[in-house]
Amino acid sequence: MKVSYRWLTRYVPDLPAPAKVADTLTQMGWEVAQMEAWGRWYEPVELVEVVQRVKHPDADHLSVVSVRRGDGSTIDIVTGASNGFVGDRVWYAPVGTELVDGRVLEAVRMRGILSPGMLLSAEELGFDQGPQDLWIWSGPEPLGTHFIDVIGGQDTVFELELTPNLAVFGQSMQAIARELAAALSLPLTEHSRGFEYGEDALARVLDLHDCPLYGLVAFQIQPDAPTPLWMQVLLRAIGQRVIFPAVDITNFLLWDIGQPLHAFDRDTVQGSITVRLAHPGERLETLDGEERTLGPEDLVIADDAGALALAGVMGGTRSAISSKTRHVLLEAAHFDSSRIFQTMRRHQIFSDAALHFGKGTDPLAVYTAPDRYRALLQEAGLFVATGPSQVVGRIAPARQIAFEPDKIRRLLGVDWSDDKLRQGLERLGFGVTAAGDVVIPHARHDVSGSHDLAEEVARLYGLETIKPSVFLAPAVPGQKNSHEAYLEFLKNLLAEAGYWEVVTRSFTSPERLARAEMTVSDAVVVRNPLRDEERILRTSLLPGLLETVEANRARRGLALRLFEIAPVYQSHADGCQEIAELAVVQTLEGQPAYPHPEAPHVLDLKGVMEWVNVRADMGLTWRQVEEPPAYLHPGRTLALTNRNGTVCGYLGEVRPRIAQRYHAKRLAVWVMRLDLLPSSAAVSSQMHRPLRLPEAVRDLSLVVPANIAYQQIVDVVNALALPALRRMTPIDHYVGAFGESWTLRFVFQPEEVTLTEEDVDRAIQQILSSLDPYGVKIRQ
The missing domain is CATH 2.40.50.140 (Nucleic acid-binding proteins)
Structure with missing residues (x-):
């Protein structure tokens, strides 16, 4: 924002030199990015x-x-x-x-x-x-x-970088001058009085939430007269162009008091004014020459013939002011800032008016601005008469918050008296009632509590006046809660298994989910998306991982092993729900090398899942399903079930047609909802006492009937609960004339007593006896 020193002196005639003004603004929190002479x-x-x-x-x-x-x-x-x-x-x-x-x-x-x-x-x-x-x-x-x-000599123009909290109320010369007057203890000249609206039927507002206050005033002006030179000089100094007097005065007041105004050529307005939401597909040619298609999310100013302006953002060409305009219909309004901000972003119209309204304006300016407009018309010799006027809505009472001096002193670490704090707030425009409440000015939408009041008095008296001190805090090391620690443990396990963690965006679109052939039910819709392809929150991590595979494979055919643990979102009747999810993706393609390695298989990922299941105490079991989710191959998918018997995820191979969309031939995936794991699942990364006694290893080659799945063998062996059996892993799979053979490795390691050959043979015999009813025999 550009600020003219000469303009500021209209409010504070006794301002010190520009260099002192720049220092004072910096003390008050206004960053002076540049200061330069204008008019040389x-x-x-x-x-x-x-x-x-x-x-x-x-x-x-x-x-x-x-x-x-x-x-x-x-x-x-x-x-x-x-x-x-x-x-x-x-x-x-x-x-x-x-x-x-x-x-x-x-x-x-x-x-x-x-x-x-x-x-x-x-x-x-x-x-x-x-x-x-x-x-x-x-x-x-x-x-x-x-x-x-x-023209009054050279001017000095300050370029300010406004932080969001200051931009809420500081986008005007009056606001900056008020800050300087407070900091320098100088008198502030007020130029505005309240305009007395009539009760003429000029406008109606259909929803006072979108437009809490709307004023219209008709003026008759003298055409073909130039804007006063002093006003042109001030506008030019801050980089504004000069158009017509009726419009130049609105631009002047925009930067003077921070109130955007819009002037309609009254002779082009048909009937009365209505502030309403646009009809679906309604068209409006704005002042920049673009014809825009509006929707029911856009607030418009309309007459009987249709939309005249995009409320708070930009006017339309049909009612634009020209040098021949004799009758002006001046609009002074207070719009809902979020509505204007969303319309500005939706149509990409970053006008000065929209930037002011989008941050919030002072509703009192609806009354002061028309009076200033009339006075400036008179000063320019343009004023002829004031016509009918009307204001719709009312100003809400000024907000009040408790005045808590002790809390302000604690926040700042100062010993300032109550009177000093009260005087500082009053210099900044705040009122303090006899009951001990602070009255917040209507323009200060940014102030909501004692912490904001503490910042205000600190800005006024200067942060350099506050002695630095070291805050006291208990020396307690931070630690993660059990849920976060468990998720971190899972990430470490997958990284240990050779997978790379990625982070994808939480925003997506129905089209991106449909590309992975995933359903879009119960999605959380974003009201003001930055991009059309990010208008809902993700319901699964898998599409983002597949797009990561696509981005990497489009540049180089790398073998990829990726995972992500992050929240996904679902909507329901009571709001939306955040759910922790695990997603793993692995490409199943051989890489050129010598000697030629075996191509990865979906069973490799299954082995990782089994290892993580044991290490993280997930309590998962699995079974093959014939009707998996649409994105998974029907014959190569396992449904994962928790201890309670609930299906909490799937492991399998992505359908080839879907994998090809992401520059891959075959993809294995493991997707699982972590919130469905029993609460007993805990981090098992704590240290265990190492076992002192040696291991005993036995390899058994078993002939297994074709109808028996490996998981059934695992379930039977686990049901024996052999105390010395530490793990069982498959090490070979062979199919011959005799049928199908699995070679399994059993590792025994006791805790207290060394195992003998007889102990191991006894355990092996128990295993074979339990498998015999299923037709599993030792291979001869």
């Missing part, structure tokens, strides 16, 4: 008088004008202007002058006649003075007066 290019421009004008001998459209300067000398200038006759006083820029558009003037020969410099129009000086070529000056200034002196 006007210093060489001087007032001269035309003493002779003759036609150029070699050009029909040029004239040679002799002008007298302030020192009495004359100079001949070649010009193509249609005005500027003997006796007229005009502005002359000598050689070396830098114009506002960046051109540097030189002595040039025009059709054989040397022209040292240039006679200037108002536009070439950056201003508007109506339809004339040269700027004919009628002021009392003597010849030789420099233009910089006419």
Whole structure:
């Protein structure tokens, strides 16, 4: 935001030098990113008088004008202007002058006649003075007066970087001046009085939540008159362009008091004004020339013929002000900031009005702005009459919070008295009642508690006045709760197994889920998405992991082993639910190498799952399912069941057609909801006493009937609960004429007594006896 020093002096005439102002603003928390002089290019421009004008001998459209300067000398200038006759006083820029558009003037020969410099129009000086070529000056200034002196000398412009909390109330010269007056203990000049609205039927508001306060005032103005020069100078200093007086005054008040106004050409408005939501598909051509399609989320200002403006964001061309406008319908409103902000983002219209309304405005300005507008019209000689007016809605009472001096002192670590705190708040515009409550100004939407009041008085008196101190806190080491520790433990296990953790975005879209052939039921919808492809919260981690596979495989055909443990979201009648989920993806393609390694298999991921199941005490069991989720291969999928018998996830191979969409031929996945694990699942990463006694290893080759699954063998062996059996793992699988053979390795390790051969043989015999009813025999 650009702030003019000269503009600030309209409110605080006794301001110190600009350097002191910059230091004070910095003390108050306003970051001064840049401070520069404005208007230096006007210093060489001087007032001269035309003493002779003759036609150029070699050009029909040029004239040679002799002008007298302030020192009495004359100079001949070649010009193509249609005005500027003997006796007229005009502005002359000598050689070396830098114009506002960046051109540097030189002595040039025009059709054989040397022209040292240039006679200037108002536009070439950056201003508007109506339809004339040269700027004919009628002021009392003597010849030789420099233009910089006419506009009041050079100005200093501060460029402020507004933090979000300051931008809520500080986007105006009045707000900045009030801060400076409070910090420097200087009087503040108030320019505004309340406007007394009539009771004419000009407008109606369909929903006072979207527009709590809406005012309309009709003015009759004098057309074809320029905006006052002093106002043009201030607008130009902060980088605003000059248009028409009726519009320039609204722009001036936008930056002067922070209230966006909109002026309609009343002669183009059909019927009364209605503040309503747009109809689906309603069209509006905005002032930037774009035709926009509106929807029921957009608030519009409409007449009987349709939408006139996108409320708080930008007006429409149908009711735009022109230089010929005689009847102005001035809108002063207080809109719901979130509604305006969302419309601004939706249509990508970042107008000054939208940026003000989107952060919140002062509802009191609905009353002060029309009075200022009328006064400025009168000052410019444009005012003719005030017409009918109306205000819809009311101002809510000012908020009040408890005045707690002790809490403020504790927060700041100071010993300031109650009176000092109270005086500081009053200097900043806050009121303190006899009952001990702080009255919050309507413009201060950012203040909600004692912590905000503490920040205010600290800004005022200066953070450098607060002695630094070391806060006291108990020296208790931080630790994670059991749930977070368990999730961290799972991540460490998967990383130990050779998988890379990735982090994907929580936002997605129905189209991205549909691409992975996943359902979109119970999705949480984002009200103001930054992008269309991120308009819901993810219901599964798998699509994000598949897109990560796609991004990596599109650049290089790497073998990938990825996992993510993060929340997913579901909506229900009481709101939305956050659920912890585990997702693992592994490519199942061989890589070029010598000697040729075996290609990965989905059973590799199953083995990792079994290992994690044991280490993390998940208590999972699994069985093959014929009708898995749509994205999984029907013949290569296991359903994972917890101790309570509830299906909590799936492990299997992604359908080939889906894998190909993500630049992979085959993909194994493991997706599981962690919230469905029993609460007894705990972190098993604590240290255990190592066993002192040696292991005993036995390998058994078993002939297994075709209808017996490996998991059945695991269940039978686990049911024996052999105390010395530490683990059982498959090490070979062979199919021959005799049938199907599994070679299983059994590892025995006792805790107290060394096992004998007889003990191991006895355990092996128990295992074979329990498997015999299933037709499992020792391979001979």
